[in-house]
Amino acid sequence: MYVAEPDRPWLETPFLFQGFHLESGADIEAVQRVCRYVYIDVERGVDVDRSETPSTTPSAQPSPAAPATGPYGVLTSVEEELDRARGIRGRAHTFIDEVFDDIRGGRSPKLAEVQAVVRDMVASIVRNPDAQLCLSQLKDRDQYTAQHSVNVCVLTIAFGRHMGLPENELNLLGTGALLHDIGKLRTPLDILNKPDRLTPQELEIIKSHPEEGRRILAQSRKMAGPVLDIAHSHHERMEGHGYPRRLHGERISDWGRMVAIVDVYDAITSDRAYHHGLGAGDALSRMYEWKGRDFDSDLLDEFIRCIGVYPVGSLVEMTSGEVGIVLSAQEKRKLRPKVMLIRDERGNPYQPSRICDLTLMGSGGSGAYGIKKVLGPGARGIDVRDYLLEVAAARGA
Numbered sequence: 037m038y039v040a041e042p043d044r045p046w047l048e049t050p051f052l053f054q055g056f057h058l059e060s061g062a063d064i065e066a067v068q069r070v071c072r073y074v075y076i077d078v079e080r081g082v083d084v085d086r087s088e089t090p091s092t093t094p095s096a097q098p099s100p101a102a103p104a105t106g107p108y109g110v111l112t113s114v115e116e117e118l119d120r121a122r123g124i125r126g127r128a129h130t131f132i133d134e135v136f137d138d139i140r141g142g143r144s145p146k147l148a149e150v151q152a153v154v155r156d157m158v159a160s161i162v163r164n165p166d167a168q169l170c171l172s173q174l175k176d177r178d179q180y181t182a183q184h185s186v187n188v189c190v191l192t193i194a195f196g197r198h199m200g201l202p203e204n205e206l207n208l209l210g211t212g213a214l215l216h217d218i219g220k221l222r223t224p225l226d227i228l229n230k231p232d233r234l235t236p237q238e239l240e241i242i243k244s245h246p247e248e249g250r251r252i253l254a255q256s257r258k259m260a261g262p263v264l265d266i267a268h269s270h271h272e273r274m275e276g277h278g279y280p281r282r283l284h285g286e287r288i289s290d291w292g293r294m295v296a297i298v299d300v301y302d303a304i305t306s307d308r309a310y311h312h313g314l315g316a317g318d319a320l321s322r323m324y325e326w327k328g329r330d331f332d333s334d335l336l337d338e339f340i341r342c343i344g345v346y347p348v349g350s351l352v353e354m355t356s357g358e359v360g361i362v363l364s365a366q367e368k369r370k371l372r373p374k375v376m377l378i379r380d381e382r383g384n385p386y387q388p389s390r391i392c393d394l395t396l397m398g399s400g401g402s403g404a405y406g407i408k409k410v411l412g413p414g415a416r417g418i419d420v421r422d423y424l425l426e427v428a429a430a431r432g433a
Contacts, residue, residue, distance in 0.1 A: 039067065039074045039076060108162060108197055108200070110163075110164050110364075110366070111162070111163040111164065112163045112164050113164065113364075114164055114166045114167050114170065114363050114364040114374065115363075115391075115427065116164075117160065117163055117164040117166075117167035118167045118170065118171070118427055120160065120167075121160045121167035121168050121170075121171055122171060124156045124157055124160050124168075125157075125168065125171050125186060125190075127153055127156065128153050128154075128156075128157060128186050128189065128214065129182060129183070129186055131149055131150065131153045132182045132185050132186060132214065133182050134146065135147065135215075135218070136181065136182060136221050139218070139221035139222065139252065140221055144255065145218075145252065147215075147253075147256045147258070147259070148258070150211055150214065150215065151207070151211065151258075153214070154189070154207055154210040154211045154214060155207055157189060157190065157193060157210055158193055158203060158206045158207050158210055161190065161193045161194055161197055161206075162197060162203065162206070164364070165193075165194040165197055166348045166363065166364035166365070168190045168193075168194070169190065169191070169194060169347075169348040169349065170348050170349050170363065170364075170424050170427075171190075171424065172186075172187045172190050172191065172302075172349070173348075173349035173420055173421065173424060174421045174424060174425065175187075175306050175307065175313070175421075180306060180308060181217070181220065181228070183306075184217065184302055184303065184306065185213075185214055185215070185216070185217055186214065187302045187306075188213045188214070188216060188217075188295065188298050188299055188302055189210050189213040189214035191213075191298045191301065191302060192209055192210060192212075192213035192294060192295055192298045193206050193209065193210045193213070194342060195294055195297075195298060195338075195339055195342050196209045196210075196294070198338065198341070198342035198367075199338060199342075208260055208262050208263060209262070209266075209291055209294070211259075211260075211263050212262060212263040212264075212265070212266030212267065212291060212295065213266065213295050213298065215249070215253060215263065215266075215267060216249070216266050216267050216270050216295055216299065217245065217249065217267075217299075218249045218252050218253065218267060219244070219245035219246055219247065219248035219249025219250070219251075219252060219267060220245045220248075220249070222245070222248045222252075223241060223242060223244075223245055223248075224241070227241055227242065228242075243271075243279045243280060244280070246267060246268050246269070246270065246271055246279065246280050247268065247280050249267035249268065250264050250267050250268040252267075253267055262289070262291055265289050265291065265292055266289075266291055266292055266295050268280075268281075268292075269281075269283065269288055269289055269292030269296075270292055270295045270296050270299050271296065271299075272288045272292060272296065273296070273329070273330045273331075274288070274293075274328060274329060274330060274331060274332060275328075275329050275330070278296075278330075288332075290335075293331070293332045293335055294335055294339075296330075296331065297323070297331050297332075297335060297336055297339050298339070300323060300330075300331075301319055301320070301323065301339070301343075304319045304322065304323075305319045313413060314413075315350070315410065315411075315412045315413050316343060316347040316349075316350055316410070317347075317350075317410050318412075320340050320343065323336060324336065324340070344365050344370040344373075345365075345370045345371055346362045346365065346370065346371075346373050346407055346410060347362065347410075348362055348363065348364060348365065348373075349361065349362060349420060349424065350362045350410050350411075351410070351411040351412075351413070351415055351418055351420055352375065352407045352408075352409065352410050352411060353407070353408045353409050353411055354375070354377070354405065354406070354407060354408060355404075355405055355406055355407070355408045356381050356405060357380075357381030357382075358377050358379060358380055358381050359377070359378055359379040359383075359411070359416065359418065360375040360376055360377040360378055360379075360392065361375065361376045361378060361420055361423055361424070362374070362375055363375065363376050363391070363427070366395060369395050371406075371407075372394035372395045372397075372406070373394060373407075374391065374392070374393045374394070374395075375391075375392045375393075375394060375407070376389050376390070376391055376392075376423060376427065377389060377390040377391075377392050378418070378423055379416075379418075383416070389423065389426070389427075394406055394407070
């Protein structure tokens with residue numbers, strides 16, 4: 037059964053995407069907790085016999101706003117992938133740190149290694165995106181610029197994977213995402229990290245970084261056009277109020293529109309000198325208010341589907357009162373993710389933590405076990421990073 041609309045606005049529900057399949061009694065329980073009734077779409081139900089439905093339109097390539105049925109399945113568990121993913125992320129961080137140091141030191145950046153770095157990242161995310169998505173939660177405000185570049189790379193590749201892009205395109209897309217902010221390295225640090233409101237002159241300097249980034253990347257003959265375009269267009273907005281070229285709608289490339297969404301999502305979920313990061317749900321709700329104006333509506337909907345109902349790395353409260361961290365979720369079972377339980381119903385720590393795969397739990401009855409709600413960052417004094425590092429370290433031991 038496919039839920040097309042709830043009995044209230046989507047933003048008043050805990051479901052972060054519009055439309056999903058109900059595949060078990062537990063899924064129904066999750067909906068019943070917040071809705072009295074829902075509208076279903078019988079044409080999109082998994083049990084519809086498509087063989088008798090005549091096609092009324094010629095076949096065509098899937099548009100970027102409609103994900104292809106890609107070849108990707110989960111090839112390894114999140115626990116198995118985490119340690120390998122941590123090494124790949126570490127190499128990406130080292131690479132981007134060295135590039136940034138070269139630019140700040142007035143030297144030409146050594147960009148030749150970027151293809152190998154991104155290729156490893158793509159391979160990890162193709163195997164299981166949730167491992168890298170977990171690690172993207174390990175944020176340090178003092179390393180924001182480099183960390184943001186790596187996170188945008190991870191999230192954008194995962195987004196492209198969700199959209200069914202082939203691996204050669206994921207490599208190009210990931211390269212552009214990793215280097216999207218390279219022009220900021222020519223921006224004075226006192227402006228870049230200023231906690232107060234920028235002056236008009238300082239704002240113009242900030243707004244010059246997409247042009248500067250394109251110039252830096254154009255100096256490398258091996259950089260493909262789409263990579264340069266991402267650096268140039270990731271601050272453009274759908275209604276033409278972005279920068280530097282004030283492009284409207286379709287004049288912004290598909291990949292530029294994708295990275296624009298991811299760039300803002302990672303920025304507003306990160307602690308900065310001038311604000312505390314939002315939780316994933318609050319961030320996506322805020323961005324949903326800006327869709328159509330700032331972001332491509334269809335692509336934003338797909339990004340929300342990609343991140344999921346309960347985003348990987350989220351702190352959640354279970355129906356039992358226990359507290360856990362979302363480790364992974366199957367593409368078609370995002371209401372029933374794998375959760376690492378870290379506290380019991382009385383708030384006492386589980387030692388060691390317990391892994392609970394909700395897809396394997398009983399789904400019948402009126403008291404089905406599942407997630408009650410997403411908790412905000414730092415809720416109940418819990419730092420998610422400590423637990424994710426523990427899992428990664430345990431797998432690498």
